[in-house]
Amino acid sequence: MVRYVASDELSDPPPAEHGVRLLNPDGTPRAHPEFDALLDVEDLKSCYGAMLRARHLDDAATTLQRQGELALWIPLRGQEAAQVGSVRAAAPADFLFPSYREHAVAWERGLPPVEVMRLLRGITHGGWDPAAYNLANYALVLATQTLHAVGYALGIQLDAERARSAGPGMAAVATVAAATEGRANIGRPTIGSDPENARGAPARGHPENIVGPPIVGRPTNTVGLPNVGRPTNLGDVLDAAVVVYLGDGAMSQGDANEAFVWAASFNAPVVFFCTNNQWAISTPAARQARVPLAERAAGFGFPGVRVDGNDVVAVHAVTTWALERARAGAGPTLIEAYTYRMGPHTTSDDPTRYQPAEALDRWRALDPIDRVARALAPVCDPGWFDERLAEARATATRLRAQTLALADPPPDAFFDEVLVTETDEGRAQRAAFREYRESFQV
């Protein structure tokens, strides 16, 4: 008989199992032999604001759902550090593929919060232009997006290949192509262009993050596993990389495993960011894996790193390292962000039927936002925290008003954009639908 590890055994690991940790739950810095903190005080303050905003937006959305204003909400509570830390490691040119819970990633990428509400209010199945934010639409079928990410990463490699083979005089061929209709799907990073979302430039790659006095961390140490260690001098051979988000449940999908094979085989510049929140609705992570998920990467031939998903500093450092590796042509990485889903799977779920209450209590003590607050407490006065809170509340209030103001789409909107090359059949069906509706309006 196979004995599965009970969920309550799994959700209470000793601290070492949290993976790379650079900020202790009490807010004190922690050294790691392979990874250094890359966020300075100002970065960390900015991260705090973003995480707090995300929580308030998240709660506002849950309330809206309970009031019947959203069809569904997918809470992210508990995963603020995993999302904010990773998205802030990405450069504007990097392309991100979310699953369906990465609202904070989307908001940090510059997507107006209300755009996500349009999806969950039932106005659209996606809605935003992926090229405008270098952010794909949500993928609700588990792990499908991992293959899209690998394909996109192959495209980045092909662009570089084309630029190389065209010779120095033609090095801009990919750029030129990008400006033409064929590349209409990419480019135009507009991060921070929406005043609603002007949250400062991404933290990655700023020299001051490295040479300035870090709030935590220690000098670069590249001793250790091959390929592990911050490659500060590798240089980019590719102009972008890809981050794709998936969950612990998606790790059991065929597509995820095919994506790992493809990424390894082509050395694709892709970072698989697995948010292990330990629950796939009611299915515990123990039913998905008998080893830490990060260890799976070794079997495919690329590094896997478990990081404390409730530590924004560590998530940022590890994701930065993985992205720099990818852009340097060193291939894919699997990051397992070890965290906990503090809310239900969705607002339709009732975790009290399967989730041990004491696990929730234990993880509440590890809250990712409280951790940063403790780290900042010595350097920020209470007034600063009050301002952040007021700001987060105001953002949530705005979101609520914007959501309530959303208009329903026109009745025949479902005929829109099924094909670029609309068919006679499609036109005829739309006309028949309109005629039918109008027949009631005598």
Added chain:
Amino acid sequence: MSMRTLRPAAVPGTIAAPVSPAPAPAAAGAPEHAAAEDAARPVALAKALGAALRDAMAADERIVLLGEDVGRLGGVFRVTDGLQREFGEARVIDSPLSESGIVGAAIGLAMRGYRPVCEIQFDGFVYPAFDQIVTQLSRLRQRSGGALRMPVTIRIPYGGGIGAVEHHSESPEAYFAHTPGLRVLTPSTAADGYLLLRQAVACDDPVIFFEPKRRYWERGPLTPAEDPPLPMERARVTRPGSDVTLLAYGPTVRTCLDAAAAAAAEGRSVEVVDLRSLAPLDWPTMTASLRRTGRAVVVHEAPVVAGLGAEIAARLTEECFYHLEAPVGRVGGYHVPYPPARLEKEYLPDLDRVLDAVDRAFGH
């Protein structure tokens, strides 16, 4: 029931013989028009498809091929023969054995601005990629509010008649024709193989491109049958007739042309329409033909139950009810898994089953 005599095919070497690598004689009924010598020289359908890919890739560097064994080997049917040598490993990608990966990666490539052409090695192997095609590829345009284009072509050799093992002889086209957001094409001649594949690759929407594998080695000119060439969503009246319309596509077009020739010897004028596009279907061409002849029979290899023939028969009945001299007939596969090779001759619609359905259309 009286004993009946099987009628001989008027054109030799059409249905009974499995596909052989040896080139078949030039197909009768090939487009009859004068053309430039090169384009008029008969080539096999497989070669025409390869030529279409080569010419498309030469014209547009965003076109990349990916599939199992498509590069060094040139594909198990040699359709992509020589393309990796000509265009390099970066553009003709030998993929892992991972069908979902082939289509999923193609989607990502399309998001980056490329125009991927995927090869699924055999019809029965498309199911691992079914999810990516149906839940992703077909919907990403609408999901993105019209921001994304998905110019992805998925080539699938399909149909039986080659004496193969299980999963190598199937006709899954109805699944894809049923799915909104996809175009579905299938050529029956070398000229259409070239033309439709060029059109598919140039199309900004996803195209599922079914290649009738038992016709791969039938020859015809590359020159389009019409000038200007027929748009990809148009059916063609391949053989005009006045008594009954046979609606066929892919591998059964040849079967129906043979049946029409045999029927002509018996004094019956049979019109053959090659549908070419299965999604969308060309209703104007079909209804015009049925209004002329008053009778129609749909012929495909796929099981009749809930197949394309059901949609066609229902729609033609709705639109042409008062022109019908008989119910629209259907000839196709039985509702059983595609049989082992020794029995496929019994399963596949052949000349006699088509003519039997024609006879029934006149029995009303």
